[in-house]
Amino acid sequence: MSQMMSESAVQETCITPITDQNLEDQNIRDEKKVELTSDPYAYLDRCGFSSEKFKIEIRGLPKFYGIGELKKLLNSKLQLGSNKIKPPKKRSNWLYVCFRSDADRQAAIVALNGHTWKGSVLQAFEAKPAPDPLVNKRNHEMEDNVDGGEAKKLKVDDEKSLEERLRDSTTPLWNVTYCQQLEDKQKKVRSLLLSLSRDIVKANPTLAPWIKSQKAKHEGLPCELLPIRPSPVQDGYRNKCEFTVGLNEVTGEPTVGFRVGSYVRGFTGVGSVDCLKHVPQRMKEVAKLFEQFVRQSDLGVYNPETQEGNWRQLTVRLAHRTSQLMLIVGIHPQSLPDSSIDELKTGIRNFFQDGPERVGNVSSLYLQLIKKTMSGEEPPPLQHILGETHVLEELSGLRFRVSPQAFFQVNTPAAEVLYGAVAELAAPAPGAAVLDVCCGTGTIGLSLAQKTGQVLGIELSSQAVADAKENAALNQITNCEFFEGRAEDIMGSVISRVTGKDILATVDPPRPGLHQKALIQLRRAEKLKKLVFMSCDPKAAFKNFVDLARSSSKTFQGLPFVPVRAVAVDMFPHTVHCELVVLFERLDVTLHSQ
Template sequence: MSRKMKNKVITNLKIEKIASEGKCLGYHDEKVVFVTGVAPGDVVDVRITKGKSSFMEGEPVKFHEYSKERIEPFCAHFGTCGGCKWQHINYDLQKTYKRQQVLDQFQRIAKVPIPEVMPTLGSEKTKYYRNKLDFTFSNKKWLTLDQIRSGEEFDRNALGFHIPKMFDKIIDIEHCYLQGNISNEVRNELRAFALENQITFYDIRNQVGLLRNLIIRTTSTGESMVIVQFGENDPESIKVVMEFLNQKFPEITSLIYVINLKGNETFHDLELVTFAGKDFIEEEMEGLKFRISPKSFYQTNSEQAYELYKVAREFAELKGDEVVYDLYTGTGTIANFVAKKAKQVIGIEYVEAAIEDAKLNSKLNGIANTLFYAGDMKEMLNEEFIANHAKPDLIITDPPRAGMDEKVVEMLLRLEAPKIVYVSCNPATQARDVALLAEKYDVVKIQPVDMFPQTYHVENVILLSRKAQ
């Protein structure tokens, strides 16, 4: 079926509605057709890229009618860079679609009674809202078809984002609307300096080249962290690059580098060197200070993270005498945020460096009623752990996109805490976990929160209440 349908063009397909992962859908011969890069109301010709017995996937090759809901994308890289796939949809509609995504996932996957899904809590900033971006250096810059056909010679070095589904092709980013402050300046100045001084960009296939990766983190308090990842151990050249950044941008709070000779860009197991400034930056929320180290996770939309945590705290309805378990606590942001309204908060997190930050964050803020433990959640949260700690009155869980391990869900069912506040960046895995928890819990509140404007991603907070015995 797939070979027969591939590259077939369906003409005049009416796009009916938004589907998952930012795609939209229409219907052809009683089959669903998922299409990228379109909006509900568009009428398009679609080239099929995948065909199955029950559905097809495709991409638009010609527009006959444009949706009334369309707006003009503001970024020159839209359509090539895969970062902001909803720039062509107005923001109010984005929020509506995100709420619908949550509803669809719970109806399709959880299949349990749910209350009305509340309107998506929107972000005040729809541009320049991220506090962290990763850029990749490459000697395999993405060229457009027009550039290739021109026959001209183009410099193939690039600093930007990966082209979707092409691990070795990088689109050279001139201006990114996701992160403000000094982000665009640092990236563009470093690229220009490297080109001028003939410093090698990384070749991911052959794993050679000095400049490999650039991470820029910022805070709402004006601090910044810049991490340069080098693909070769060349002390002299590394010093040249780092001194350039230090002199060009003295305002950088934390200037760090790491030498990575591995086959992937992860550096949690590598030594980081602080070249200038501090080895951390600080974020602030409701008077609380949170220290963020290079290996720590922190929500990438600082202002909206505050709104997210306020929802979680509101759902918790803490009175002051409760024991709270904060699972997947990260740097203890939620744990410390709710600690003043609880008797005790116990946080568990896999990343040891994050737990050290969580402990330090409690100390910095004079919070004495928190405990933090590092370890694999499914191994840590066991009968022995429960026996050595008070049983929870409330569980807050904020797992990664994959959701909670089934062993963790089983333990939650055994613990039978009166309430669970489940924060998720993936409503599909959240709904899957809710289907398992439904044995003992009812869903009583659902609040989508938009952390990522211009994208299809949505954060979701739900309140689960233990069923009457």
């Protein structure tokens, strides 16, 4: 009897009394759940500012234009203050432009309607915001269940395990032999070069005879294509990973890993990285350690749909040669007071410094506050909370300081292969000057410094420039200078500092390629005879390749550059990507035809 009463008492303490307030709270939660389930536009009111709120569509765009030119028209000439430009996936005569307010949007419509640009008359009108992809996907799934049953609507991907889907989304070649991976990548590079020969002739018909002679020498290609260079390390090669903090869609537990698909495709679930080949074991271990901390925390995991919660991401940098490890913990502060942020920093520091978790051997620790502003994601400020401010890595016999947000090739052993290929193709003369465009922390320029007379690096990131200067001093290299600024803005003044007769340019731009204005200045530099272009996305850089070879004109001054040699370097095993290195040289067609 006493036992029964005890159990009853326990049940009573676990049952929440039903009150009017509880019913009201439950109704609110139910209404919110329905809203999140059914309304794909609820995010416009729920999440504060969104670039989708004040969007217009512009039609009648000219056949040939650049996004940079359009930005200049909108923001400089017409003073419209656009927030974001969203072109379609395939080039078309229309696109979307977003603004910060309805007043700005209406002003843009008035200014653009009937405006003539590059011989085309523009049309502008309000555009419907894009639906939330996650809600759209959920609604479609609900409709499928009602119409025909879930079993009939399952896709192949849905039948795969979480691990298989994660492998497919991050390392799609995980089950392909490495020899086959290299063969497929070489074929893709060859196909791209075949297309390049056709487009060069279209852009510069006077090069047709030269291209024809090149194709006869190089099996139909416009230049010599060397065999692809494999990565010395195929597994666990990444020295930087950005892990997402989210909910495991199978267990529902907070997980530190990678998202299984993108939010744009309607995915928010996160899977553990234990099964991934390209992530080093030490990174997997530290992700698991941090996962423990998140699960023990009173803070919630950030929800990209509702934009509630705090834990967002964990960035890990691992210096393979020195074993130094840097962590950057990213949170959304929401309405947390400064005192709570301070407590959080203390907790994270103690967790990795004093607890049993110190086996992670963290040498540098930062906290990153990531939040929305009126312009979207702002560059998150970093707060250093433990250890060194940077990590040191060794590459090609040199030592490099790498700061938290600086660019550094993600595969250190393959980067040595890459820079060796650059030196091989460039074959710089002893007294030549190297113009290192988008130089990052100075790795390429410094690796060539002993072979040349002068190195001048250009980089947008102030932190990367500071690192490059420190790296030059660290390696006692005195013939290098590094300059901060946009390449298109400062290249002319930097080139004027060249003391020698010849310039060799090395270009390693971001994925989309080099800004056209920068490329135009390279064409104009008379001392520049050779240019080595590196691209991790050759398709995106394709237009740069063609512009280098365009006919001389008022815009593209100077003799054209033509591709002479090319080689692919596999920087990213188990993925479809590789780095393409192309050597371009000046060509005077009149001398060639004589």
